[in-house]
Amino acid sequence: MFCDNKKIIFFNEEAYQKLENYLLNHIDTIKNTFILVDYCTYIHCLPILFHHINFLEKSNIIQIKPGEKEKNIYTCIQIWKYLENFKANRNSLIINLGGGVITDIGGFVASVFKRGVRFINIPTTLLGMVDASIGYKTGINLESIKNEIGSFYCPEFLIIDPFFLKTLPEKEFISGMAEMFKHGLIADESFWIDMKKYQMNKDQNQWKNLIYQSILIKNKIVEKDPQEKGLRKILNFGHTIGHALESYFLDSKKETLLHGIAIAMGMIYESWISYKINGLSINDYQEIKSNLSRLYPIKKIYNSEFDQIFFIMEHDKKNDKNKIQFSLLKKIGICSYNCQVPYSLIKESFLQKK
Numbered sequence: 001m002f003c004d005n006k007k008i009i010f011f012n013e014e015a016y017q018k019l020e021n022y023l024l025n026h027i028d029t030i031k032n033t034f035i036l037v038d039y040c041t042y043i044h045c046l047p048i049l050f051h052h053i054n055f056l057e058k059s060n061i062i063q064i065k066p067g068e069k070e071k072n073i074y075t076c077i078q079i080w081k082y083l084e085n086f087k088a089n090r091n092s093l094i095i096n097l098g099g100g101v102i103t104d105i106g107g108f109v110a111s112v113f114k115r116g117v118r119f120i121n122i123p124t125t126l127l128g129m130v131d132a133s134i135g136y137k138t139g140i141n142l143e144s145i146k147n148e149i150g151s152f153y154c155p156e157f158l159i160i161d162p163f164f165l166k167t168l169p170e171k172e173f174i175s176g177m178a179e180m181f182k183h184g185l186i187a188d189e190s191f192w193i194d195m196k197k198y199q200m201n202k203d204q205n206q207w208k209n210l211i212y213q214s215i216l217i218k219n220k221i222v223e224k225d226p227q228e229k230g231l232r233k234i235l236n237f238g239h240t241i242g243h244a245l246e247s248y249f250l251d252s253k254k255e256t257l258l259h260g261i262a263i264a265m266g267m268i269y270e271s272w273i274s275y276k277i278n279g280l281s282i283n284d285y286q287e288i289k290s291n292l293s294r295l296y297p298i299k300k301i302y303n304s305e306f307d308q309i310f311f312i313m314e315h316d317k318k319n320d321k322n323k324i325q326f327s328l329l330k331k332i333g334i335c336s337y338n339c340q341v342p343y344s345l346i347k348e349s350f351l352q353k354k
């Protein structure tokens, strides 16, 4: 199910106006509204939403615990039971107010509850704004396997309001920036340069515009290939290794590696592979490595840990005919997909020192 070329992303004041009009125009068909939050967004973000649209205060609030570990089927059951108990039906609306965990789980819950109810995403983290809420993918983890269960499901629309970021912890902010760097690396060299400049001078006036540009880059790719048959796969750059690292830490180390940090590490390793077999120049590789490693703490991965991480990669749902699929850079701003990489080179990328 896709969004029929309907405009669904709205920014700032216009977005709240859109939501208010939508609720008023659908007064006959929306019988009750549920707002999904976690503890942090309940405290920091819900008052902002109510400030903009005060009649939403009458909504049912569903609060879950924050964090990646909650993105599982047990939390879904808890939410479905709540929806059932409070008489949600096909005429209900779910508003997901939170980071990628809330929009992923809330979107998934909405996509299958009574075979699908309407939902709206209001991302409140940087990663949620520029990535997780864009592109119709919903999902939950199956134990430590990331996003193994999920669906493609369209929100009615989404609201992007960078004001929410004022309370976001810095480490979460930096985590979200990784996806923005990725958008530059895979599709737009000038955006990569703008992101590098921002990293140097932290010009806050530029920030909203960078978020806007980053969303446009992802959205353009998704619209060309909504079901990830081809081009959309370039968004997976850094994620073949990054997701395996994230799962490995969740499972073996029992500690969460923030998505953006895992992806930044993945982008460095996959840039090395790109240099070795996909024509990326050594200068581009070094530029990527030096910029990303300045911002992201690269965890040491020991030789003894590699096989377990490789095992996770072998079970990645993006694989085709049992082959691990990579998206690799040709140069900064241009990315190829469906690339196969030998085991030895993946291992080398983890250990390289250049």
Ligand SMILES: NC(=O)c1ccc[n+]([C@@H]2O[C@H](COP(=O)([O-])OP(=O)(O)OC[C@H]3O[C@@H](n4cnc5c(N)ncnc54)[C@H](O)[C@@H]3O)[C@@H](O)[C@H]2O)c1
Residues within 6 Å of the ligand: 038, 039, 040, 041, 044, 045, 066, 067, 068, 071, 098, 099, 100, 101, 102, 104, 124, 125, 126, 127, 128, 131, 132, 133, 134, 135, 137, 138, 139, 146, 147, 164, 165, 166, 167, 168, 169, 172, 175, 259
């Ligand atoms: N569906 C997709 O296409 C897609 C793409 C990328 C990532 N994702 C998923 O997104 C998830 C990561 O998202 P995330 O990084 O936003 O993590 P998150 O949702 O866990 O949010 C991070 C933390 O910030 C808190 N928070 C949220 N907004 C806040 C605010 N405004 N002020 C203060 N605290 C706030 C949250 O409570 C949480 O503790 C992962 O599960 C990842 O798989 C999905």
Ligand SMILES: [Zn+2]
Residues within 6 Å of the ligand: 131, 179, 239, 259, 263
């Ligand atoms: Zn990502």
